[in-house]
Amino acid sequence: MLTVFRLLALNNMYALTFIMPSPLKSYKFIPSNNSMEIQQEQQVAEAVIKPRVFSTTQIRFGTFLGGPIVAGYYFAENYKAFGDKGRARASWIYGIAATIIIAGGIVAIPADVKIPNYIFPLAYGWTAYYMADHFQGSQIIVYTAGGEGLFGWGRVILVAFIGVAITFLCLYLAVIIADR
Numbered sequence: 001m002l003t004v005f006r007l008l009a010l011n012n013m014y015a016l017t018f019i020m021p022s023p024l025k026s027y028k029f030i031p032s033n034n035s036m037e038i039q040q041e042q043q044v045a046e047a048v049i050k051p052r053v054f055s056t057t058q059i060r061f062g063t064f065l066g067g068p069i070v071a072g073y074y075f076a077e078n079y080k081a082f083g084d085k086g087r088a089r090a091s092w093i094y095g096i097a098a099t100i101i102i103a104g105g106i107v108a109i110p111a112d113v114k115i116p117n118y119i120f121p122l123a124y125g126w127t128a129y130y131m132a133d134h135f136q137g138s139q140i141i142v143y144t145a146g147g148e149g150l151f152g153w154g155r156v157i158l159v160a161f162i163g164v165a166i167t168f169l170c171l172y173l174a175v176i177i178a179d180r
Contacts, residue, residue, distance in 0.1 A: 051081040052149050053140055056132040058156045064125030066160030067167050068098035071128040073159060077151075078136050082143065098124070103171060 054062070054074045063071040072095015079088035106120065132140075144150060 050148050051077075052151045053078045053081045053143055054156065055140060055144075055150050056129055056137060058151065058153070059132040060125050060129035062156045062160045062163075063128040064121045065157065066163030067121075068102060068124050068128070069095045069167060070160050070163035071095055071124070071131075072098070073163065074128075075132065075136070078132075078140065081148075082136075082139050099167060103167070 054077060059071060059074045062074060072091050072093075075091035075095070076088040079085070079091060102120065102124065109115065
C-alpha cells in the first residue's frame with residue numbers, strides 16, 4: 001500500500017498532505033508512444049494544522065514567574081498565530097523595554113525603603129493579564145472555539161524559566177560592565 005506524507009510550511013501554517021491509493025482502485029489510461037500506460041489515481045486529503053496560542057491565565061502565570069520579557073514572548077506568539085506579524089514584533093520591543101525599565105526602577109529604589117519582594121512580580125503579572133484580556137482576549141476565545149488548541153503548561157513554565165535565565169544573565173553582564 002502506497003502512502004506518502006508531505007509537510008509544507010506556508011505563512012506560519014502547516015499543511016499535511018496524505019497521498020494514498022483509493023480504495024476502489026480507479027485507473028487512468030494515458031496514451032504515449034503508441035502504447036497505453038495505466039496510472040492509478042490517488043486521492044489527496046489535506047489537513048491544515050494551525051499554531052497554538054497562550055491563554056490569558058497562562059500569560060499571567062508565566063509573566064509572574066518570568067518577567068515582562070516573557071510576556072512579550074507570549075503576546076508575540078499569539079499575534080503570530082493570529083497572523084499579525086507587526087504587532088508580534090512590537091510585543092517583543094515592549095517586553096524588552098519593560099524589562100529594562102523595571103530592572104532599572106528596582107535598582108533605583110533606596111535601600112531604606114521596604115517593599116515586599118513579591119509586589120513587582122504580582123504587579124507585572126496582573127498587568128500582563130489585563131493587557132492580554134484587553135488586546136487579545138476575544139481573539140483567543142474565537143481561536144480556541146474554532147477547535148484550535150492552547151499551549152501546554154509545561155511550555156509556559158519552560159519559557160518562564162528561560163526568561164528568568166536571560167534576564168539574570170543580562171543583569172549580571174550589566175553589573176560586570178558597570179564595574180569596569
